[in-house]
Amino acid sequence: MKYLSVLGREPAISLAELEALFLNVRQIAPNLATFESDIAPGIDRLGGCLKIAEKLEASPLDYLRNIPSGKITLGVSDYSGHASRKNASLEALKLKKILVRHGRSVRVVENKNATLSTATSLHNGLSGKNPHKIELVKVQNSWFRVIGVQNIDAYARRDQARPARDAKVGMLPPKLAQILINLCGPLPAGSRILDPFCGTGVVLQEALLMGYTAYGTDLSERMVEYSEKNLKWLDKGNYTVEQGDATSFHWQPPIDAVACEGYLGRPMSTVPPEIKLKTEKQECSAIILGFLKNLSGQIRPGTPVVVAAPAWLRENGVYSRLEILDEIEHMGYNVSNKTREGLLYHRESQIVARDIIILRKN
């Protein structure tokens, strides 16, 4: 089955997430990709997708006419590059007119733009769960039906409701934690995911919600307590949390995949001078390389390892990354995104970005 994804605000990262999980992923516009999957992809576990839509085999009209009796709520988004609000509204009204002529009752969701925002889709119930509330998506001459919309409210709820939060380390957005896990590739249910820098446990939490087993360790006793508190509150699945230095700890097997936000250095609110950047880079490189060296002898060949490393904003607006990829390769890992410019995740003007490194043990 062919699907369309509306990519999140970091399209390169969203695309990498899809490529890790699905077949024939093709970017067809800056914010759109198509892909194939035998099973319907669940948007609730794809942090990088804003909407997922399934390709319509029939014409949009035939599709709508086959909806069981009852009032239809219809939204139309036109993602074709040139499309305007008017294009999308006209398509919706044209469909409504014919359906009404056939005796159907239809409400059209008003377009403020060519495409409905995720908030509008969600709040009008167009998330694919109700067979009478439909969002159709047009891209050039192809039509799709939305089967999932990113639930911004659910992400915010589980980010903010956790009992133990820490402004310095606990800012990993749950959707980025999902992306880090998904970049490990398809994993059987129940796989054991290790986060050796678990902090307040966001990766562990998302792993449990995705049906995996979670194993977290952290150097800081306080962070171990925070993770334990948060996972107890979540009350889902099997997990283990232990105190340990990632550069020397001996983890209990099995480890099926490793997904983590590594040590990112000191929080910063202004662009650091060169000398400060140098010491930060040295410290972060030593911890991340020390961890990967220690891990290397403890995981099976083929085990995926995804690490978010720090990168720092410079005065010229470019992020300066850790130069550690050659050394990582020498430790016996394959770096799958070495040739790319980097998968950088950051808010606008954020000083410390997360640079996602995707590895596999040789």
Ligand SMILES: C[S@@+](CC[C@H](N)C(=O)[O-])C[C@H]1O[C@@H](n2cnc3c(N)ncnc32)[C@H](O)[C@@H]1O
């Ligand atoms: C950026 S935070 C990770 C936050 C985490 N993703 C969360 O959900 O809260 C990095 C973590 O690495 C831990 N850390 C720093 N050096 C470490 C080391 N050598 N071994 C293990 N953990 C370490 C810190 O205590 C901190 O909790």
